[in-house]
Amino acid sequence: MSKGDSDGGPWLWLQHAEEANDAIPRATVTLLVAAITALGFFAWFRRRRDATAPLPPGPRGLPFLGYLPFLGTNLHRKFAELAESYGPIFKLQLGSKLYVVVNSPSLAKEIVRDQDMTFANRDPNIAASIITYGARDIAFSSQGPYWRNLRKLFIRQIMSNASLDACYDLRKQEVRKGLSDLHRKSGVPVDIGEWALLILINAIMAMLWGGTLTGEKGEAMGVEFRKVVTKLMGLLGTPNVSDFFPALAWLDLQGVERDMKRVHHWLDDFIQSVVDCATEGRTDEMFEQKKGESKTNEQKKDFLQIFLDLEMDLEDDQSPTDKNGALKAILTDIVVGGTDTVSTMVEWVMAELLHKRNVMSKVVHELTVVLGEDKMVEEHHLPKLKYLDAVIKETFRLHPPVSLLVPRTPHASCVVGGFTIPKGSNIFLNMAYIHKDPRIWDKPLEFRPERFLENPSEYDLSGNNFKYMPFGSGRRICAGLPLAERMLTYVLASLLHSFEWELPLGTELELSDKFGLVVKKMNPLVAIPRPRFSTPELYMSR
Numbered sequence: 001m002s003k004g005d006s007d008g009g010p011w012l013w014l015q016h017a018e019e020a021n022d023a024i025p026r027a028t029v030t031l032l033v034a035a036i037t038a039l040g041f042f043a044w045f046r047r048r049r050d051a052t053a054p055l056p057p058g059p060r061g062l063p064f065l066g067y068l069p070f071l072g073t074n075l076h077r078k079f080a081e082l083a084e085s086y087g088p089i090f091k092l093q094l095g096s097k098l099y100v101v102v103n104s105p106s107l108a109k110e111i112v113r114d115q116d117m118t119f120a121n122r123d124p125n126i127a128a129s130i131i132t133y134g135a136r137d138i139a140f141s142s143q144g145p146y147w148r149n150l151r152k153l154f155i156r157q158i159m160s161n162a163s164l165d166a167c168y169d170l171r172k173q174e175v176r177k178g179l180s181d182l183h184r185k186s187g188v189p190v191d192i193g194e195w196a197l198l199i200l201i202n203a204i205m206a207m208l209w210g211g212t213l214t215g216e217k218g219e220a221m222g223v224e225f226r227k228v229v230t231k232l233m234g235l236l237g238t239p240n241v242s243d244f245f246p247a248l249a250w251l252d253l254q255g256v257e258r259d260m261k262r263v264h265h266w267l268d269d270f271i272q273s274v275v276d277c278a279t280e281g282r283t284d285e286m287f288e289q290k291k292g293e294s295k296t297n298e299q300k301k302d303f304l305q306i307f308l309d310l311e312m313d314l315e316d317d318q319s320p321t322d323k324n325g326a327l328k329a330i331l332t333d334i335v336v337g338g339t340d341t342v343s344t345m346v347e348w349v350m351a352e353l354l355h356k357r358n359v360m361s362k363v364v365h366e367l368t369v370v371l372g373e374d375k376m377v378e379e380h381h382l383p384k385l386k387y388l389d390a391v392i393k394e395t396f397r398l399h400p401p402v403s404l405l406v407p408r409t410p411h412a413s414c415v416v417g418g419f420t421i422p423k424g425s426n427i428f429l430n431m432a433y434i435h436k437d438p439r440i441w442d443k444p445l446e447f448r449p450e451r452f453l454e455n456p457s458e459y460d461l462s463g464n465n466f467k468y469m470p471f472g473s474g475r476r477i478c479a480g481l482p483l484a485e486r487m488l489t490y491v492l493a494s495l496l497h498s499f500e501w502e503l504p505l506g507t508e509l510e511l512s513d514k515f516g517l518v519v520k521k522m523n524p525l526v527a528i529p530r531p532r533f534s535t536p537e538l539y540m541s542r
């Protein structure tokens with residue numbers, strides 16, 4: 001080493017490399033040292049910042065109970081109120097549990113994009129654990145190989161375009177059956193949510209294993225199913241003292257556990273009979289199985305058969321009984337998650353259109369232009385229905401059915417928006433609030449589908465714009481989105497193209513809602529269909 005090197009400090013040794021060959025290794029070492037120092041500094045800085053970042057602000061509660069006595073049951077309204085006072089992020093201590101509510105797109109982004117991995121866990125409450133066979137489904141299991149495998153299987157084998165195209169005929173038959181049923185009820189008030197739910201149960205069941213609910217017993221079962229699922233969604237969204245004070249859980253003070261076990265018992269019987277019919281090839285009084293239609297090629301395999309055929313590599317030490325539990329847990333996700341959400345949206349869109357008759361006329365006009373008169377809607381028409389698409393998006397904005405998304409839980413403490421989020425806390429992304437924030441949306445309470453036509457590429461349903469995420473975002477985004485989008489648009493287009501709709505004389509439309517995991521209309525929407533097609537035969541075509 002020359003004298004100049006020792007005089008000039010450590011960096012000069014690079015400048016004075018005597019041979020050109022030395023320069024590259026020396027530069028590499030220098031860069032490595034610089035990178036390690038910078039990383040060390042960054043880690044130190046983050047630790048220091050994380051150690052000092054405060055918890056988010058939030059209302060003070062009572063000793064021991066926290067904010068519990070003030071929470072009420074309409075969480076979405078209470079959270080909107082608190083967001084006005086505390087801003088983009090606030091915390092609530094409820095008994096022994098800490099909840100954090102996020103009310104701004106930029107903080108939502110930190111959770112579902114920047115720190116998605118950290119926030120990809122769930123912390124199922126007691127009600128959710130009961131209904132999902134101990135969180136063995138996709139929606140409530142924690143991230144890890146089990147969840148990853150299930151989700152991958154579901155998305156690749158069931159939600160792929162090829163798979164969904166292959167079972168289009170099954171969906172179509174159920175929608176057509178529903179339309180001819182409506183035709184028989186022309187001029188008579190119809191509960192739209194109930195009608196839509198029966199179509200969706202049948203379409204999902206047809207796709208699952210080729211069977212549908214038929215006959216009087218089947219129809220009665222459909223009505224009972226709706227009651228059970230409505231109860232279930234309510235229980236999932238009920239603040240439960242047993243969750244906030246695990247030591248008191250055995251008392252089940254509100255009876256949530258007892259009620260959920262009843263719901264689970266009913267649903268388990270229902271799903272078990274579906275599995276039995278599918279595996280034993282037998283039919284039941286209330287189910288009708290379509291003969292071979294869904295099994296003409298590999299793609300047309302029933303969803304259930306795909307699950308049964310595939311070696312479920314769950315990377316878990318599950319006994320065969322547990323595997324049956326896992327299968328039934330996934331079926332619960334599909335049967336419950338896939339029906340109630342979509343039928344609730346059918347009801348909300350129809351309610352908004354009956355409220356705004358000029359918007360309804362525009363939708364009907366578009367349908368007539370795209371399809372012509374006396375033609376049944378087909379799924380291939382859907383991409384051309386741009387205005388209807390905007391109407392659906394606007395309804396998702398004003399009435400996101402899963403309004404707080406499904407809560408996430410960080411697996412490690414971290415910092416969001418300069419606040420510490422402790423490991424194991426529950427995070428709600430308050431989409432009901434973000435979707436109506438006047439700082440983001442012009443005249444946010446107005447139903448104006450045109451806002452989605454002005455810049456169509458800005459908003460879609462895939463969770464890339466954090467101002468608008470009715471299906472969530474990131475690795476936990478709704479796994480059923482492709483089917484939900486198709487079914488919702490198809491059912492609505494069919495309802496609106498085939499019938500004129502009006503409210504029963506003397507009824508007034510109101511748009512209030514009630515909270516649950518799925519936020520529903522407070523009062524069911526009842527409307528009267530009148531045929532648009534020129535001949536009754538058109539309603540009979542399958």
Ligand code: HEM
Pocket residue numbers: 138139140151333334335337338339341342345401402405406407470471472473474475476477478479480481483484488
């Ligand atoms: C209008 C219809 C629907 C809406 C609004 C909706 C909304 C959501 C939301 C907000 C989540 C949580 C996302 C997050 O945490 O970021 C979710 C999760 C999920 N949804 Fe949907 N959903 C709908 C339809 C469906 C359908 C049709 C299915 C299945 C057939 C389905 C299956 C699931 C599953 C399995 C999950 C859990 C995903 C995971 O945790 O990895 N959903 N959904």
